[in-house]
Amino acid sequence: MKQNKIERIHSDSARTCKLCMEEMETLYEHLAMSTDEIDLLDMPKRSFTVHFPVRMDSGKVKMFIGHRVQYNDARGPTKGGIRYHPELTIEYLQDLAFLMSIKCALVNIPFGGAKGGIVVNTRELSRGELERVTRAYIREIADYIGPFKDIPAPDVYTDEQIMVWILDEFEKIRREHTPSIVTGKPVELGGSHVRKYSTSLGGVFILEEALRKLDIDRSELCVAIQGFGKVGSNVARILYEKGFTVCAVSDSKGGIYKPEGLDIKKVIDHKTGTGSVIDLPESQNITNEQLLALDCGILIPAALSNQIKRENVNDVKAKIILELANAPLTMEASRTLIDRSVLIIPDILANAGGVVVSYFEWIQNLSQDYWEEDKVLERLREKMITAFEKVHDICLEQNCSMRRAALQFAIQRILYAERLRGNL
Known part of the structure; x- marks a missing residue:
């Protein structure tokens, strides 16, 4: 019941994508696109949800939900932000990942679009809890991201410190220096x-x-x-x-x-x-x-x-x-x-x-x-x-x-x- 409430609330936030999505509907007709072309654009290549436990400062273990959507990688590895928000849904992330695909193609950089994040209110976490939640999320999705797979970046309620934790956790998993796994880092660490x-x-x-x-x-x-x-x-x-x-x-x-x-x-x-x-x-x-x-x-x-x-x-x-x-x-x-x-x-x-x-x-x-x-x-x-x-x-x-x-x-x-x- 709680999750349904979150999705209903977050549906209002999805209006951010509405303008481009409405324009897309008429654009499909204008370009006389085939059914195959429309189907290809309407579906993300990969989207997944992970559930993972994190020990809180109180000593109790709490379960968290994380998502990642990799929409289209025809022009290169997918690229997109990681956002932390209590109303995050995978449906909304799919729209945002699609728009990232559009944006990358528009400015002619060799990336597809992605988006992801964790269902969490960062104001309710201590700094230590925020770090542990971030690292746990990356451990869950590490097999699906990488410099030539999917490159995360900062987004809503994430910053360069969180990107450093992502970098560090990924490098510990791979046991190699991989600064290109994430962007939005401090200059001192490859930003x-x-x-x-x-x-x-x-x-x-x-x-x-x-x-x-x-x-x-x-x-x-x-x-x-x-x-x-x-x-x-x-x-x-x-x-x-x-x-x-x-x-x-x-x-x-x-x-x-x-x-x-x-x-x-x-x-x-x-x-x-x-x-x-x-x-x-x-x-x-x-x-x-x-x-x-x-x-x-x-x-x-x-x-x-x-x-x-x-x-x-x-x-x-x-x-x-x-x-x-x-x-x-x-x-x-x-x-x-x-x-x-x-x-x-x-x-x-x-x-x-x-x-x-x-x-x-x-x-x-x-x-x-x-x-x-x-x-x-x-x-x-x-x-x-x-x-x-x-x-x-x-x-x-x-x-x-x-x-x-x-x-x-x-x-x-x-x-x-x-x-x-x-x-x-």
Whole structure:
């Protein structure tokens, strides 16, 4: 009964994938895909659940549930995050693993998509318990992961420390040094430069290229950013350093607005000191809803899904929306804004910088040749802009949205790999 309740609650979270999944349904018809092609894409190659005991600090043994989904490996070993969440279900992970397959194909890195995790509330665990749970999970799935099988990475409620525990446990099992088993590690243990802000920077590279294609002067635009966590604060910092006018930012407690532009360094210091961006001197407090409705040129949702929907879509005045959050727009809102000629740069493209730098980390681990920051920056920019140009060309040729073009391009790459392998 308890598990059924968890699944019902978590079904709400699955809306994160809904936008792309709804678009996929119409895309299948548009591409006149065969039943064999649809069946191949609709089913993960491998998904499994493990149950394992862990001794808690109290001395009692508790059973935990872990999942891993390896969706498609036609283009290379699967790649995807490990998340810890009390509402985690394998059905939701299947959707996320599918989207990882799409994202990797879109930016042309030789990975398929995967996703996994443990059904657990990390706030209820001590540090020692968290480590023991992580190591026990890896012992259960060790035969199914590896540098040329499936490479995990950080995700919701996991971080570089947890990646180090994964690395260490896997190396103990294999009795060999294998840094390429996992990405998202500290630089000192084989991690890559730029990784900590790669998602934000990849989005900025895309945004700059979009402005260049549209021949828009950045000085004429102000930027509003919803969300000031790792992704939101880094994109604000990067844009500020590049000379953009960031006029508004927000976090879960509210937002701040200054028409002539915020000093993002002061905002970061204020957030660090007080726990929120609100009440910054010489700025106006606003709500998250008011931020989304600002008369700004560029809106960057970098927080939760489903922030722009039927109820507030007509309040949105931005001309460009860069989706750094996962599915911040509902399908209905997205179509409404496209009809108003708003450029929406979809999440599967805009926030792909993270997996690109994960790929770079994997390459560096395999070769034991570690790159300086400038090389990572150059190669990330190249990957992101190349993907944007491919998608933009399809948009112009077919007069379609960037989301449709991105999905179409990625799907065709995956299917081509399957045909070459003789699976279609």
